[in-house]
Amino acid sequence: MDRNTFTGLFLIMIVLAGSFYFFKPSEVDIKKEKERLTADSVKSAVTINAPNTVVPVATPTLDSATLKGPFGNNLAGKEAVSILENESLKINFSNKGGKILSVQVKGQKTYEGKPVILFDGSQNKFGLNLNIGGKMVSTNELFFVATKTGTALSMKANYQGDKFIEFNYDLKPNSNNLAMKINLNGMNQVIQGNSISLNWETILLEQEKSVSNEQRYSAPYYKYIDHDPNHLNVAKDEKEELKEGKIEWFSFKQHFFSAVLIPKSPFEKGDLEVKVSTKPGEIKWYAANMQLQFNQLASQTYPMNFYFGTNKFSTLKAQGHEIEKQVDMGYWPLKYINRFVVLPVFNWLESFGWNYGLIILLLTVALKLAMSPLTYKSYLSMAKMRILKPEMDVIKAKVGDDNPTLLQQEYLKLYKQVGVNPIGGCLPMLLQLPFVMAFFFFFPNLFELRGQSFLWMKDLSTYDDFIKFGVAIPFIGNHLSLMCILMTISTLIYTYFNNQISGATGQMKYIGYIMPIVFLGVLNSYPAGLNYYYFLANMLTFAQQFLIKSMVDDDKIHKTLQDNKAKPADQKKKSKFQARLDGYMRQQNQLKQKKDS
Incomplete structure (x- = not known):
């Protein structure tokens, strides 16, 4: 450049x-x-601000005149609420539709200190779409009869005689799982076709400090049998047909909470849809339509299980079915670094009951110690290049700037003579880069940091708005994060000292200062825990370089390089790089001879 x-x-x-x-x-x-x-x-009549008004093309309706009696006692009524509650959940049910009306996750608070309600209100739909007499009928329009017995709740709607639809719910103590069983009795004489459709629509409510950040990590997820989980677009509206295989489960995932539905028998096929909401207090509107096989049996049941709770990795993993993979740990190979290296170390440190700020510090120290051999090699390589710079300047003055090919060849001759790999300082840094990038996904998706304070940072899972502007400023936003500022300053200082070590000059000397400024705008709205880690990483790098500098003698390195230079060519042990270098130089000489001839 x-x-x-x-x-x-x-x-x-x-x-x-x-x-x-x-x-x-x-x-x-x-x-x-x-x-x-x-x-x-x-x-x-279809708006993001009111997703509950979205209506499918074939809208299930009930017409008492057409039905002429069936479901007659369930076509009208007064809405009433039933409650199932344990130590983990409080679930409200409506007799209209026999559906879940709202779910509260106990023991959790929103950023504003209110109870965490995953969804609530009449805009939530959950029911069956049935083909009866050539007309689509939705159970969402029926009034069910509720019967509560201990931890179980039955919602029943009679069609006629011994023909009925029943939703059975059961919430066990100390559990985030709600068991559900759909019973269709005698409906084989009524329902046409070999499948029925399960419809679930809901609006997920705001829980966190930043709506934009919460939307960034929220999306419907699904899993085909024998495949890894996948998800819809996190940034824009999307609808996806799921027909590549049987569907093992699907979930309405928010940043730190999820509502997952796991059928005992996989769904045959279906579709998922997401719309980004702009209405205050709402994150996104989700909809699912899943096909269940209907075998035309006199009595047919569909057992399934709901999970309502946090996106803590270990909690989701305990549910089975690889639900924990909906926690975004990054792409390959970053997700493997996070899942099999970083997360186990973090969990081990967490077991001591320390503050999470201290845990992040110890995690950073552990990573730096593990990477210290690479850091040492990188420093040593850059020191060699710095010591060689006076000789390289002499070569540049002799050859001039107008012949870059010849200049490069002369540099390569010098590297060969002294036994230096010019990219030796880059390779160790590249090997460390996946770990640095892995934390970019690890901390923003780590439930354990939610609501945890350290120093002035009230919540390590979101940004610390030390300075609030009141208006949005391009590139920065409506606030400044103090930890992000400290991280940026430390990165600028690190760049300065790194230039001293490497001996960078010209444009290369200043390019390194651009990226920290760019990261200030990018990371300003990211979690304080992530910026805290990058700040600690910079400070520990300073300490490492200070220690390595005290161990490395520039005069001794210079003497070693000169001794290598003085050795006869046949006594020099060739490295792989030097072997490739010789091949490159022979190729260049051949090209030069052909050009001269």
């Missing part, structure tokens, strides 16, 4: 930042756009 390229990139950054600020819409434009969207939503 030459000076002109560097200057051009820098000016482009300034232009982009300026355009965000000067061309942002005015308050009047924003108001007009909101009015336009509102008008469009009224015309279409």
Whole structure:
């Protein structure tokens, strides 16, 4: 990268930042756009702000005149609520639809200190869509008869005579699992076709400090049998047909909480849909339509199990079915580093009952100690390159800048003579990079940090808005995170000292200062725990380099390099790099001879 390229990139950054600020819409434009969207939503009757109004093409309806008696006692009634409750959950049921009305996860609080309610309200739907007499009928429109017995609740709707639909729920003590059994008795004489559809629609409510961050980590997940879990788009509206195999389970996942449905017999096929909500207090609207096989038996049951609770990795893993894989630990190979290296060490440190700020510190120390041999090799390699710089400057002055190919060849000759690998300082750093990147996924998805405080940081799972602007500023947002600022400053200092070690000059000397500024804007809204880790990593790197510097003698390295230079070529032990270097130089000489001839 030459000076002109560097200057051009820098000016482009300034232009982009300026355009965000000067061309942002005015308050009047924003108001007009909101009015336009509102008008469009009224015309279409399908709006993100009111996802409960989304209606399928074939809307299940009940028409008492058409049905002429069946479900006659269940077509009208007064809505009533039944409750099943244990130490972990409080679940409200509505007799209208015989469905789950709301779920409270006990022992958990929202960022504002309120009870965690996963979903609540009449916009939630859960029921069967049945083909009766060529007409689609939804159980969501029926009024069921509720009967509670101990930890169990029965919701029953009579069709006619001994023909009925029954939803049985059972909530055991100290459990986040709700068992459900759908009973269809005598309905084989009524229901047409060999399948029935299970419909579940709900709006997930805001639990965390930042709506945008919570939406970033929320999506419907699903798992085909013998496949890894997958998910829909986390950033925009999407609907996906699930027909690649039988569906083992699906979930309505939020950032730190999930509602998972696991049938005893897999769903035949189905579809999932997500819409990003812009309504205050709401995160996303989810919908699922799953097909269950109907064998036309006189009595047919469908056992299934709900999980309502946290996205703590160990808790989800205890549920089986690989549900824990919906916790985003990164892509390959990062997820394996997090699951099989970082998480076990974190859990072991957690077992001592220490503050999570101290646990992150010890985790960082452990990682730095494990990587110290690579850090030492990287430092040693950069020190060699720094010591060689005066000789390289002499070569550059002799050859000149107008012949970069010849200059590179002369540099390679020097590396060969002294036995130095010019990329020796990069390789150890590249080997460490996956671990650094793995933490980028680990901390934002770590439930254990939720609500945990350390120093001035009230919650390590979200940003610490030390300075609040009140308005959104391009590139930064509406706040400044103190830990992110400290991380940025430490990275700038680290870059400065790293330049001293490597002897970087020219544009390369300043390029390293750009990335920390970029990361300030990117990581400003990320969890304080993540920025705290990067800050600690920088500080420990300073300590490592100070210790290594005291152990490394530049004069001794210089003498070793000169001794290598003085050795006859046949006495020098060739490394793999030097062997490749010889091959490259022979190739270049051959090309030069052909060109001269």
